[in-house]
Amino acid sequence: MKTLTFRRPDDWHVHFRDGAVLRQVVPATARDFGRAIVMPNLVPPVTTAAMAAAYRERIVAAVPSGARFTPLMTCYLTDGTDADDLVSGHARGIFTAAKLYPAHATTNSQHGVSSIDKIHPVLGAMEKAGVPLLTHGELVRKDVDIFDRERLFIDRVLEPTLKRFPGLKVVMEHITTKDGVEVVRAHRGRLGATITPQHLLYNRNALFEGGLRPHMYCLPVLKREEHRLVLRAAATSGEASFFLGTDTAPHLRHLKEAACGCAGVFSALTAVQAYLRVFAEENALDRFESFASLNGPAFYGLPPNEETVTYVEKPSVAPEAVEVPDEGPIVCLLGGETVEWSRA
Numbered sequence: 001m002k003t004l005t006f007r008r009p010d011d012w013h014v015h016f017r018d019g020a021v022l023r024q025v026v027p028a029t030a031r032d033f034g035r036a037i038v039m040p041n042l043v044p045p046v047t048t049a050a051m052a053a054a055y056r057e058r059i060v061a062a063v064p065s066g067a068r069f070t071p072l073m074t075c076y077l078t079d080g081t082d083a084d085d086l087v088s089g090h091a092r093g094i095f096t097a098a099k100l101y102p103a104h105a106t107t108n109s110q111h112g113v114s115s116i117d118k119i120h121p122v123l124g125a126m127e128k129a130g131v132p133l134l135t136h137g138e139l140v141r142k143d144v145d146i147f148d149r150e151r152l153f154i155d156r157v158l159e160p161t162l163k164r165f166p167g168l169k170v171v172m173e174h175i176t177t178k179d180g181v182e183v184v185r186a187h188r189g190r191l192g193a194t195i196t197p198q199h200l201l202y203n204r205n206a207l208f209e210g211g212l213r214p215h216m217y218c219l220p221v222l223k224r225e226e227h228r229l230v231l232r233a234a235a236t237s238g239e240a241s242f243f244l245g246t247d248t249a250p251h252l253r254h255l256k257e258a259a260c261g262c263a264g265v266f267s268a269l270t271a272v273q274a275y276l277r278v279f280a281e282e283n284a285l286d287r288f289e290s291f292a293s294l295n296g297p298a299f300y301g302l303p304p305n306e307e308t309v310t311y312v313e314k315p316s317v318a319p320e321a322v323e324v325p326d327e328g329p330i331v332c333l334l335g336g337e338t339v340e341w342s343r344a
């Protein structure tokens, strides 16, 4: 039986939501990951240091006793973000980074930034104080095809921002295209990228396999096979710019299986197994630790986790769903399927 031991990984992109859902999903992430970047797209969004500190307490209260897990908080940028509150929140260790949601690009982004020049003063303050900018990298316009959103964001928002603020560190979250991979390589050192399990496992055919598949729907939407292959090569390359970020995005089943279904794939329970499948298929298990446990902390200027974890190549059936009391199930990525790796 093959065994694999590596430093405990971190997840550089998670959605925990709040309330009853938070209480069910935090333990899933805390079981496998040492730290996680927590996205701020709640209702209402986490826009101030005080809100982030209170949210962090609710997350910590949901961590099972005995688990060692640290949530890293982010500030939801709006047209009205208070740069002083953001910078002082960062200095006090409340904020690790700030998140740019272009308005209407994704789940709960209606309060997002309407135009990048609205936050130029805030970006200048972040550059000076060393606060990383995390981006949902899509330009959303009626006349822009949904499959071209990432490339247009790179051309019209990302590249001009990198140029205007040369000291600003940026993460392009959940990259999905070869354009994403290329721009990250072109700005090595100051531009990083997270890659989700679903964008490594599936191409856009998965959305329509035998019918409409709402559990395969996330944003950015799955792309063509040629993009998936470039993403797999990037993730498994060992290059420091690419790191693990699941984008685990829980939505109740009835809100996904609907006439207008929510975007997001819940992967917290099976993400490590999903990534391990990809690395095994690419003959790159020796580079898994870089992607999962080393590149992310190095980018954020944090030490890697001391603790190690061991996985064994022992098949098991992944759980179908997590049940939220009184609310219903949240369907898991790979739910009900056989996965090759188990935690030892």
Ligand code: NCD
Pocket: 015, 041, 106, 107, 136, 217, 218, 219, 220, 247, 249, 250, 263, 264, 265
């Ligand atoms: C995320 C969510 O549900 O919050 N959904 C998704 O499809 N990825 C938002 C996001 O990360 O864009």
Ligand code: ZN
Pocket: 106, 136, 137, 173, 174, 219, 220
């Ligand atoms: Zn996003």
Ligand code: ZN
Pocket: 013, 014, 015, 039, 247, 249
């Ligand atoms: Zn996300």
